[in-house]
Amino acid sequence: MNSADHSLLEFPIRLDHRSTELIQAIAELGIVRLIAQNRAICLHLDGDSSGAILTDHLHSLLPGLGLAFDHELIAAIHASPAPRSPHSVGILELDFPEGSLGFAIPSEKAGIERFHDLIGRFGIEETDPVQLEKRRRELSPSIRMCPCCEAASAKRIARPDLHPLSSILIHAAQAGLELHLEMEASGFSSSSFFSPLSISFDEGIIVRSRDSRGMLYFDLHLMHSLWVLPTCPDREDRASLQAYSSLGQHLFTLSSSDPALLAIWQSECRRYFH
Numbered sequence: 001m002n003s004a005d006h007s008l009l010e011f012p013i014r015l016d017h018r019s020t021e022l023i024q025a026i027a028e029l030g031i032v033r034l035i036a037q038n039r040a041i042c043l044h045l046d047g048d049s050s051g052a053i054l055t056d057h058l059h060s061l062l063p064g065l066g067l068a069f070d071h072e073l074i075a076a077i078h079a080s081p082a083p084r085s086p087h088s089v090g091i092l093e094l095d096f097p098e099g100s101l102g103f104a105i106p107s108e109k110a111g112i113e114r115f116h117d118l119i120g121r122f123g124i125e126e127t128d129p130v131q132l133e134k135r136r137r138e139l140s141p142s143i144r145m146c147p148c149c150e151a152a153s154a155k156r157i158a159r160p161d162l163h164p165l166s167s168i169l170i171h172a173a174q175a176g177l178e179l180h181l182e183m184e185a186s187g188f189s190s191s192s193f194f195s196p197l198s199i200s201f202d203e204g205i206i207v208r209s210r211d212s213r214g215m216l217y218f219d220l221h222l223m224h225s226l227w228v229l230p231t232c233p234d235r236e237d238r239a240s241l242q243a244y245s246s247l248g249q250h251l252f253t254l255s256s257s258d259p260a261l262l263a264i265w266q267s268e269c270r271r272y273f274h
Contacts, residue, residue, distance in 0.1 A: 014127050029103055034104075047064045067191075075096060082104055088104040160204055164272045164273075169207055223245070226273075
């Protein structure tokens with residue numbers, strides 16, 4: 001594409017997702033807001049994308065964002081408008097099976113220049129937003145549930161404040177605890193620490209971080225089961241909560257360095273599920 005002014009981007013622009021130079025350019029974006037989403041959770045996290053490590057020709061690790069992804073599983077990349085983010089010039093969106101990554105680029109001079117440069121170097125064509133959403137639904141089709149699982153899902157969505165994850169997060173906020181979040185989808189994984197500040201509800205659970213660097217949204221629709229168990233990574237005893245879908249797909253893991261939380265978390269789960 002030509003290097004026309006895209007400061008008022010109206011439609012998503014499809015980029016050459018097979019270009020190794022484009023993948024490398026992600027590491028040169030600098031400060032961004034990461035938006036990582038799978039079937040159960042959406043993470044917003046401010047961080048630095050620079051310092052990427054190419055573990056091989058097919059995988060990248062961005063330590064500043066706690067992010068790793070597989071180049072071959074990227075289905076598409078688009079430069080898209082950011083109408084809900086007035087502080088961003090646009091979003092670089094990577095689509096994967098059952099998940100997506102977004103890099104919201106700040107609307108400062110350097111960020112605008114980087115965003116325009118990506119479009120100019122790697123842009124292929126404008127994309128109809130309706131058709132783009134259709135392709136994304138096809139890429140990540142909805143899961144059909146049996147009547148029993150559907151009823152349980154409706155219960156979770158109707159009263160997210162009663163779900164044990166809500167109680168666990170509220171307790172963490174009140175106690176000023178730091179939690180570790182690991183989330184994954186086909187093609188990428190994310191690892192980050194956060195301290196909940198406030199919890200609210202909108203058919204799911206919204207968590208704002210104490211340091212204002214990020215936000216989490218937990219979608220309870222597919223959060224069929226929670227497993228609370230002790231773990232010992234790197235010889236450190238931790239309390240862990242693992243979430244799974246009705247198909248047994250791992251959605252995310254929350255953990256704390258305080259193993260005493262095991263009893264509290266298990267009690268909350270027993271109260272809800274029994």
